[in-house]
Amino acid sequence: MEIDFKIALIGNPNTGKSTLFNDLTGLNQKTGNFPGVTVDKKLGYHITETGKVLQIIDLPGIYSLYPRAGDDTISYQVLCDRGHPDHPERVIVVVDASNLKRNLLLFTQVADLNIPVVLALNMMDIVRRNGIELDIENLSKELGVPVVPINARGNEGLEELVLAIEKTDLAGKKIHIPEMENLAEDMISEIKNEFQLESSYSALLLAHQYSLIKSLTQEENTRIKAIRDRYNFDSVRIQTQETILRYRFISKILDHTLRRLTEPKLVSQSEKIDRILTHKIWGLVIFLFVLFLVFQSIFTLAQYPMDLIDHGFGLLGDFIRNHMPDNALTHLLVDGVLAGLRGVAIFLPQILILFAFIAFLEDTGYMARVSFMMDRLMRKVGLNGKSVVPLISGVACAVPAIMATRTIENTKDRLITILVTPLMSCSARLPVYTLLISLFVPKGYLFGLLDYRGLCLLGMYLIGFFAAIGASSVLKMVLKTNVNSFFILELPIYRWPKGSDVLLTLIQKGKTFLFEAGKVIVAVSIILWVLASYGPGNRFQEIEKKYNNPEFTRGMNSTEASLKKKTELLENSYAGQMGHLLEPVIRPLGYDWKIGIALIASFAAREVFVGTMSTLYSVEGDKDNQSSIRQKMQEARNTETGKPIFSMAVAFSLMLFYAFAMQCTSTLAVVKRETKSWSWPIFQFGYMTGLAYLFSFVIYQILK
Amino acid sequence: MGLFLFGFIINKGDFRFYPFMNLSELNIGQTAKIHGFTDQLVSVKLMEMGCVPGEVVKLVKIAPFGDPISISVSGYELSLRKKEAATVLVI
Numbered sequence: 001m002e003i004d005f006k007i008a009l010i011g012n013p014n015t016g017k018s019t020l021f022n023d024l025t026g027l028n029q030k031t032g033n034f035p036g037v038t039v040d041k042k043l044g045y046h047i048t049e050t051g052k053v054l055q056i057i058d059l060p061g062i063y064s065l066y067p068r069a070g071d072d073t074i075s076y077q078v079l080c081d082r083g084h085p086d087h088p089e090r091v092i093v094v095v096d097a098s099n100l101k102r103n104l105l106l107f108t109q110v111a112d113l114n115i116p117v118v119l120a121l122n123m124m125d126i127v128r129r130n131g132i133e134l135d136i137e138n139l140s141k142e143l144g145v146p147v148v149p150i151n152a153r154g155n156e157g158l159e160e161l162v163l164a165i166e167k168t169d170l171a172g173k174k175i176h177i178p179e180m181e182n183l184a185e186d187m188i189s190e191i192k193n194e195f196q197l198e199s200s201y202s203a204l205l206l207a208h209q210y211s212l213i214k215s216l217t218q219e220e221n222t223r224i225k226a227i228r229d230r231y232n233f234d235s236v237r238i239q240t241q242e243t244i245l246r247y248r249f250i251s252k253i254l255d256h257t258l259r260r261l262t263e264p265k266l267v268s269q270s271e272k273i274d275r276i277l278t279h280k281i282w283g284l285v286i287f288l289f290v291l292f293l294v295f296q297s298i299f300t301l302a303q304y305p306m307d308l309i310d311h312g313f314g315l316l317g318d319f320i321r322n323h324m325p326d327n328a329l330t331h332l333l334v335d336g337v338l339a340g341l342r343g344v345a346i347f348l349p350q351i352l353i354l355f356a357f358i359a360f361l362e363d364t365g366y367m368a369r370v371s372f373m374m375d376r377l378m379r380k381v382g383l384n385g386k387s388v389v390p391l392i393s394g395v396a397c398a399v400p401a402i403m404a405t406r407t408i409e410n411t412k413d414r415l416i417t418i419l420v421t422p423l424m425s426c427s428a429r430l431p432v433y434t435l436l437i438s439l440f441v442p443k444g445y446l447f448g449l450l451d452y453r454g455l456c457l458l459g460m461y462l463i464g465f466f467a468a469i470g471a472s473s474v475l476k477m478v479l480k481t482n483v484n485s486f487f488i489l490e491l492p493i494y495r496w497p498k499g500s501d502v503l504l505t506l507i508q509k510g511k512t513f514l515f516e517a518g519k520v521i522v523a524v525s526i527i528l529w530v531l532a533s534y535g536p537g538n539r540f541q542e543i544e545k546k547y548n549n550p551e552f553t554r555g556m557n558s559t560e561a562s563l564k565k566k567t568e569l570l571e572n573s574y575a576g577q578m579g580h581l582l583e584p585v586i587r588p589l590g591y592d593w594k595i596g597i598a599l600i601a602s603f604a605a606r607e608v609f610v611g612t613m614s615t616l617y618s619v620e621g622d623k624d625n626q627s628s629i630r631q632k633m634q635e636a637r638n639t640e641t642g643k644p645i646f647s648m649a650v651a652f653s654l655m656l657f658y659a660f661a662m663q664c665t666s667t668l669a670v671v672k673r674e675t676k677s678w679s680w681p682i683f684q685f686g687y688m689t690g691l692a693y694l695f696s697f698v699i700y701q702i703l704k
Numbered sequence: 705m706g707l708f709l710f711g712f713i714i715n716k717g718d719f720r721f722y723p724f725m726n727l728s729e730l731n732i733g734q735t736a737k738i739h740g741f742t743d744q745l746v747s748v749k750l751m752e753m754g755c756v757p758g759e760v761v762k763l764v765k766i767a768p769f770g771d772p773i774s775i776s777v778s779g780y781e782l783s784l785r786k787k788e789a790a791t792v793l794v795i
Contacts, residue, residue, distance in 0.1 A: 064752045101778040102754035236744050243751045270781070271764060280768045372783045376769035385772070487772055488749055488788065491781040 001045070004052040006086070007165060010075060010110060011094035012103050013061035014365075014492035016122045018042075019152040020094055021058040022504050024162075029504070041086070042508075048162055057086055063102075065109045065205060066239060068409050073212055079113060080205055083215025090116045090165055097121040097149070098130055098493075100258065104250045105243070111145060111175050112201035116168045120161055121149045126493075131262030139257045144174050153498050177249045183238055187231040194223065204242075208235050270365070270493040278369050287370060291392065294357045298350050298396060298427070305349040313342040332529060340525025343605045344518040347397060350427045351513055352506055354396040358389065358404075359505040363497030368489060375487055381469050382476025383420075384413035385487055391417070391468065394424030395461070398667045400513055402674055410485045418674060419684050420471045422667050425464035425659065428606040432658050433460050435610055436651045439633060463659050467691070524665050528601050528608075531575040539572040575600060589657065589693070590650040590700040602663045609658070649703035653696040660692035728773065728789035730763040736794035737761075743791035754778035755792065 011017040022029075025044025042058040059078055060071040067073040078086045093110050095103035100121075111117050119140075121127075127134060140147040146164040150157030184204065191203040210216060210224045276282050317334045324330040361367045367389060375385030383391075386408045393401035401421045408414040425433075434457070441453045534540070543565065546552055553561045570576050571593075579596035586596055598612040613633065636645045662668065662685045671681040724739055738759050741747030754777050755761065762776045767783075774783040 066748075066752065068749065099778070099780045102780065105752065105754075236748055239748055240744070240751065243748070244756055247751075247754075247756045271776075274765060278765060278767065283768050368783075372772060372774065373767050373769075375785070376767060376771045486746070486749065486788065487783070487785045488753060489783045490753070491774055491783050493780075 003055045006089045007056045008088035008091050010059045015094050015096040016152040017094040081213045094120045098126040114199040117145045118164045119147045124149045133259045135257040142253045302349040336526040336529035340522035355509045359502045365492040365494045382472045387417040394421040398422040416475045420468040423468040425461045431607045432609045440651045535572045589696045653700035657692045657696040662688035724793040726790045727792035728786040735762040739793045746791045
């Protein structure tokens with residue numbers, strides 16, 4: 001596709017920038033990664049009526065060109081680094097017109113960069129509702145750029161905006177803030193000369209944040225640093241002065257372009273809503289209720305599509321088995337690749353439901369209130385109000401939850417959140433808990449109301465939650481930083497979200513999950529399949545030979561013989577050998593080598609435990625027929641002692657092991673990506689698995 | 705500015721009396737005008753968010769556990785911790 005213009009969308013958070021992006025590009029979007037960083041890159045295409053192709057990039061929302069958190073940096077880099085591959089030819093600055101003053105700060109900065117700009121005034125409906133009149137023509141004249149009123153939620157003003165962006169150039173009158181010229185003028189002109197920059201402001205930004213500009217060479221970096229030092233450049237002081245000057249300029253313009261027709265209401269509608277939603281008691285009650293609703297939906301609503309997916313994969317597997325020759329390739333396809341894909345797809349319903357809730361709660365503005373309400377509590381344990389969303393998401397899956405920590409500006413708070421989130425009981429642990437609980441907890445109701453098994457399950461979730469809180473309290477004391485934790489957060493007005501926005505978020509997040517987690521899970525499944533299907537030396541041939549001998553199989557019917565053979569093969573496979581090797585280590589926890597294999601297999605994905613158990617205990621037919629797995633497990637006896645292998649002690653020890661152990665390769669991969677180092681995922685693996693061993697050991701020794 | 709009514713702030717090593725109170729001392733619904741800041745790093749962040757000297761702010765609400773607080777400033781609502789609010793001098 002031939003691209004006519006590269007356009008960047010930029011604006012403050014909560015200005016409806018992403019809604020505008022969705023309006024302009026529809027399904028014509030793709031997400032990727034910026035090279036070398038983990039920020040999602042949202043690219044889309046818009047074809048104008050005249051057939052021009054506009055490539056639009058949706059940059060993370062920022063309040064100014066001085067980035068605070070990880071995601072902000074990329075916006076700065078794309079806009080200010082001419083060498084950046086995504087540097088735009090034109091920029092649309094989206095502002096919330098009902099909150100112009102603060103929004104225009106970023107606009108005046110971007111306008112100073114010498115890139116053609118159009119100003120999109122979003123949320124004009126609110127402006128009118130608030131009884132405010134904007135003199136748009138005058139505003140455009142004063143700012144020297146085209147100004148287009150739009151309403152992204154109602155798809156209004158889009159054509160005008162596209163027309164304006166096609167026509168805009170640098171010819172208009174530039175913003176001119178005279179006092180800005182006195183800010184470090186000598187240094188600026190030297191940098192301008194040295195680096196051949198047209199815009200003084202670009203030169204100033206370079207002095208402030210040259211280290212963020214990746215296209216600069218080491219030598220150029222040193223040169224800027226030398227110039228900075230020569231002029232004793234005081235970055236913070238100059239930034240303060242700049243901000244004050246810009247606000248003064250904005251106030252002056254707004255004085256004669258903005259007119260209040262009616263007196264502003266003393267108490268806004270959002271403030272009224274917040275009297276209940278952030279109320280001392282009701283606010284907390286409602287928050288707990290929202291949590292309850294989310295959990296209920298994840299576990300009840302998701303059940304149907306999950307069953308469907310499970311069934312579908314079962315049929316597909318049977319189909320392949322029946323129609324392809326019985327050879328290694330078929331086995332690899334069915335037991336390796338397909339099993340791995342199933343493991344990924346089965347969680348999609350829960351993750352999508354969770355994300356639908358989060359997108360909805362975030363778009364309405366409620367999530368900001370949750371952070372506001374919980375900050376104090378979270379801070380006590382070394383977290384941050386903004387850690388609440390990742391922790392809740394962790395109940396579905398730690399992978400997207402860890403990606404959600406990017407909103408946390410403070411590095412230490414973010415790191416701790418990343419490190420403890422996998423302790424939250426994710427949905428992959430659920431099948432493991434369900435199976436083990438059904439082994440030992442009787443059916444029945446406490447007070448005729450509360451299901452014993454349900455209570456036990458709830459207990460496991462609470463263990464996960466308190467483990468996360470406990471771990472973060474410890475990490476808070478261990479990790480030392482000299483950076484102060486900040487919590488400066490906009491509470492946007494309550495708005496009903498646009499359905500198509502939520503839907504597009506879901507599609508995008510679903511895709512990310514499928515591919516990011518999918519890659520790893522499928523790869524590990526294939527490795528595990530190989531380990532379980534092949535053995536050292538010629539052991540496999542010998543077992544085959546043994547079972548081919550009619551003398552040996554006499555007295556067994558054919559299914560019995562094939563099951564026995566399968567078990568023996570597995571015991572002698574590489575995985576089986578690893579299980580045996582592991583046995584001395586896990587013996588104090590009450591596990592035998594078969595559980596050892598299941599533990600190893602679980603590193604692909606925890607729910608593999610159930611499947612592995614069914615293979616190991618030779619369950620016929622349907623793999624997910626839990627009642628038959630349960631029977632076999634209950635009947636399983638230790639060959640030496642004759643005692644049951646699955647005692648209550650072992651079941652609880654296993655549950656605790658799964659609650660704490662870091663058995664998720666996908667999570668480790670994401671942690672590596674997000675922390676940009678191998679040491680944190682390794683540390684995380686170590687501390688979590690260490691805790692798992694400790695707790696399982698203690699509970700087993702007590703209950704034994 | 706010569707009002708010596710609301711209390712004072714003692715800066716590190718600076719024992720002058722300031723005739724200002726700080727933002728964290730406002731009552732719910734009370735308005736005040738921003739005069740200045742005592743912490744340069746916090747001030748840079750807050751100014752970006754519209755808390756510039758001369759701006760009128762109102763304390764809108766306090767979180768259920770007593771911290772953070774939420775103020776209304778230049779037409780929108782901003783929440784910040786008391787510790788941060790304490791660095792904002794208001795009249």
